[in-house]
Amino acid sequence: MTTESVYxxxxxxxxxxxxxxxxxxxxxxxLGDPINPTTVALAFLLLILFVATAWxxxxxxxxxxxxxxxxxxxxxPPIGTLTxxxxxxxxxxxxxxxxxxxxxQLSARVKRRAEEAESAKREVERLYYELQDSFExxxxxxxxxxxxxxxxxLLDAVTHDLRTPLTSIKASATTLLAELNSNDSSxxxxxxxxEGRKEMLQVIDEETDRLDHFVEGLTKLARIDAxxxxxxxxxxxxxxxxxxxxxxxxxxxxxxxxEIWIDDELPSVRVDExxxxxxxxTLVDNAAKYSPADxxxxxxxxxxxxxxxxxxxxxxxxxxxxxxxxxxxxxxFRAMRDGDVRHRKTAGTGMGLAIARGIVxxxxxxxxxEDADEQPGTKFVAQLxxxxxxxxxxxxxxxxxxxxx
Amino acid sequence: MNEGKQRVLVVDDEPQLTRVLxxxxxxxxxxxxxxxxxxxxxxxxxDWPPALVITDLAMPNxxxxxxxxxxxxxxxxxxxxxxxxxxxKTKVEALDAGADDYVTKPFGMDxxxxxxxxxxxxxxxxxxxxxxxxxxxxxxxxxxxxVTHKGxxxxxxxxxxxxxxxxxxxxxxxLTHRALLGAVWGGDYTEQNEYLRVFIGQLRKKIxxxxxxxxxxxxxxxxxxxxxxx
Numbered sequence: 001m002t003t004e005s006v007y008x009x010x011x012x013x014x015x016x017x018x019x020x021x022x023x024x025x026x027x028x029x030x031l032g033d034p035i036n037p038t039t040v041a042l043a044f045l046l047l048i049l050f051v052a053t054a055w056x057x058x059x060x061x062x063x064x065x066x067x068x069x070x071x072x073x074x075x076x077p078p079i080g081t082l083t084x085x086x087x088x089x090x091x092x093x094x095x096x097x098x099x100x101x102x103x104x105q106l107s108a109r110v111k112r113r114a115e116e117a118e119s120a121k122r123e124v125e126r127l128y129y130e131l132q133d134s135f136e137x138x139x140x141x142x143x144x145x146x147x148x149x150x151x152x153x154l155l156d157a158v159t160h161d162l163r164t165p166l167t168s169i170k171a172s173a174t175t176l177l178a179e180l181n182s183n184d185s186s187x188x189x190x191x192x193x194x195e196g197r198k199e200m201l202q203v204i205d206e207e208t209d210r211l212d213h214f215v216e217g218l219t220k221l222a223r224i225d226a227x228x229x230x231x232x233x234x235x236x237x238x239x240x241x242x243x244x245x246x247x248x249x250x251x252x253x254x255x256x257x258x259e260i261w262i263d264d265e266l267p268s269v270r271v272d273e274x275x276x277x278x279x280x281x282t283l284v285d286n287a288a289k290y291s292p293a294d295x296x297x298x299x300x301x302x303x304x305x306x307x308x309x310x311x312x313x314x315x316x317x318x319x320x321x322x323x324x325x326x327x328x329x330x331x332x333f334r335a336m337r338d339g340d341v342r343h344r345k346t347a348g349t350g351m352g353l354a355i356a357r358g359i360v361x362x363x364x365x366x367x368x369x370e371d372a373d374e375q376p377g378t379k380f381v382a383q384l385x386x387x388x389x390x391x392x393x394x395x396x397x398x399x400x401x402x403x404x405x
Numbered sequence: 406m407n408e409g410k411q412r413v414l415v416v417d418d419e420p421q422l423t424r425v426l427x428x429x430x431x432x433x434x435x436x437x438x439x440x441x442x443x444x445x446x447x448x449x450x451x452d453w454p455p456a457l458v459i460t461d462l463a464m465p466n467x468x469x470x471x472x473x474x475x476x477x478x479x480x481x482x483x484x485x486x487x488x489x490x491x492x493x494k495t496k497v498e499a500l501d502a503g504a505d506d507y508v509t510k511p512f513g514m515d516x517x518x519x520x521x522x523x524x525x526x527x528x529x530x531x532x533x534x535x536x537x538x539x540x541x542x543x544x545x546x547x548x549x550x551x552v553t554h555k556g557x558x559x560x561x562x563x564x565x566x567x568x569x570x571x572x573x574x575x576x577x578x579x580l581t582h583r584a585l586l587g588a589v590w591g592g593d594y595t596e597q598n599e600y601l602r603v604f605i606g607q608l609r610k611k612i613x614x615x616x617x618x619x620x621x622x623x624x625x626x627x628x629x630x631x632x633x634x635x
Contacts, residue, residue, distance in 0.1 A: 167422055175514045
């Protein structure tokens with residue numbers, strides 16, 4: 001509001017106060033003579049109250065004083081003069097005047113308070129939004145910086161993981177080439193021999209597989225990040241999925257004792273069989289990698305709450321400390337390299353668990369780590385919704401019955 | 406290899422690479438042992454003192470950097486560092502920590518073998534009696550402040566002379582900017598790379614037949630210089 005409009009409003013208030021009292025006097029006069037002075041006083045008070053709330057204390061005082069004059073002139077005998085004959089009417093007039101002024105001032109003050117409160121509230125709101133805005137901006141900047149840092153860390157990890165097999169391949173290949181190029185056949189001691197050549201070629205073969213595996217993982221991760229992992233869902237049997245994963249992990253788990261426990265009342269689930277089998281494989285492979293030989297790896301599948309199926313893979317390795325339990329699902333994070341697990345000899349890509357989480361989440365499921373039932377150890381838990389379509393899920397026993405029928 | 410086979414200790418946590426190096430170096434007539442981390446390397450070093458250590462930088466338990474420091478406390482054994490490209494900072498740190506040379510992964514076996522030979526060959530001979538320092542085509546008479554290249558006397562300023570002495574003493578070895586500045590100008594100047602560039606330029610004019618294609622003072626990009634006496 002500009003100052004000018006404030007003044008205009010104020011003047012309008014004074015004019016309205018006078019006009020209002022005049023109009024009220026006229027109307028009351030028209031209603032007939034004689035009229036009860038109390039009625040007049042109450043009507044005027046009502047008007048003053050209105051003026052005070054609408055325009056504040058100035059117009060309210062004007063209305064009060066003008067009202068006193070009108071009250072006296074038109075309604076207190078002798079009518080048509082500013083004199084009062086009956087002393088009781090003096091009391092009425094003074095009472096009216098005091099009441100009018102007090103009512104006017106009080107209501108004006110209430111209005112002012114209300115206005116002040118309103119503007120204070122607006123100020124607080126403005127500050128709040130400003131603060132919120134700056135908070136948002138700073139946290140955005142922070143997040144951006146963090147994601148930049150993360151990206152360069154990821155790039156470093158990828159570079160390192162790509163160059164490691166490349167280094168072995170290049171070293172082997174150049175060793176073979178040097179031998180081929182040297183015609184120094186006389187010095188048979190300085191030759192690789194069949195066995196040496198075979199070893200070099202084996203390294204090249206194995207390391208190209210490793211590179212391929214790594215690139216495949218990168219592609220999968222990229223698809224998960226882009227939200228392009230669309231599971232090919234179909235009704236599947238969890239025991240079959242677990243069996244497929246265990247078969248694939250056979251070579252990895254040769255030195256471990258395996259225990260598989262599947263609940264009889266396990267329903268079928270609507271999932272992408274291959275993807276979930278990969279999750280189970282990753283967890284079992286992980287368990288084998290991080291737990292000593294001859295310990296037990298326990299794979300279990302049971303019905304979970306809210307029509308879900310819970311698959312757990314438990315090992316008796318050193319376990320994962322609570323603060324690393326979320327980080328192991330991060331891309332390229334390796335507990336043995338980046339964390340506190342002092343176990344060597346394992347060569348992972350740091351992508352398996354990130355991919356596993358991506359797959360489970362694409363199925364609207366969850367995957368996490370818990371304390372193993374028998375310490376020490378690690379227990380991975382994957383919870384998958386059973387899924388729905390019109391046919392509805394069947395329990396295994398139902399399915400068996402159906403198959404037999 | 407007059408005193409029998411030379412021992413090389415290979416330190417890397419990547420089993421496939423150590424497998425290749427073990428086979429390849431053994432074929433070339435070296436006696437090779439492999440350690441998977443710094444701690445194990447130090448143990449092996451005590452039990453089986455090698456003529457050369459080749460170490461990776463990123464390793465669990467004790468990394469290559471720490472290994473260089475520990476080895477330098479107990480020995481002057483030549484160290485070649487293997488580093489993945491992009492680890493420039495760590496590489497320089499390793500050289501400052503006492504490594505003699507570095508090879509970037511992935512590397513060709515020829516290059517590694519050449520570096521191994523060069524590193525084993527260096528150790529300039531200093532004649533304590535005459536204070537004569539010689540390496541390849543260069544000779545320095547420390548008493549007479551005289552530098553000769555293929556018998557011809559070179560006229561050097563005192564700083565250039567100091568630089569030359571340091572190069573000759575460390576022929577074949579990669580010297581970081583920091584190490585050279587520290588050796589010739591003292592510890593306060595170790596960040597002033599431009600000083601060094603100017604003096605190297607002058608020195609090249611005096612000792613190189615074609616200063617734009619240096620044969621003796623070779624630039625190691627972002628790391629430092631290497632002196633080739635031949």
